[in-house]
Amino acid sequence: DTGVSQNPRHKITKRGQNVTFRCDPISEHNRLYWYRQTLGQGPEFLTYFQNEAQLEKSRLLSDRFSAERPKGSFSTLEIQRTEQGDSAMYLCASSWTGTGRDQPQHFGDGTRLSIL
């Protein structure tokens, strides 16, 4: 068990460019979450998947954002036409919805996005 892995760790791009982040969850986890964290704030929920199905999206997730989880394994988060306000840490978390009620979410170390 190597934990949740996110790549890249840092991404610097110019405004208007598209960026894509990848998250590899803990292997047996069927749920995968994306959160966004700005400086000095707590993480904010963006979206989540159960297996390959995207079941909920936050209103924070504008039309420029899209997330996928093909085959229920890794996930990608793409931001099109990036804006200054997209600068943040993008965190991925995974969990297992087994028989227990309180399966914790395990977070990766995030991808820090900086928009020039």
Place this chain on the structure above:
Amino acid sequence: QQQVKQSPQSLIVQKGGISIINCAYENTAFDYFPWYQQFPGKGPALLIAIRPDVSEKKEGRFTISFNKSAKQFSLHIMDSQPGDSATYFCAARGSSNTGKLIFGQGTTLQVKP
């Protein structure tokens, strides 16, 4: 109704002292309350969690106290150590169906040697 309010924003404690961080919520549908610890450049790591049918939970030096009627819960770090210096976030789960977590604003703890 979806907010979780956390205080204080920052906290300085002497080594060996007790650190106390408080959170309050409005939505009585929240059913699970974890605390996360985050070091600079790292993702949040689960510290301890509680359900609203329990008033207190202790794991090592970390204790959660939960007051359901007041809709408040707090984290107590006993015998605080310099290695505990980090940012702490309380959170609440909207429902077990989604598992979505709503986080507080965070508390930056500094433990002075």
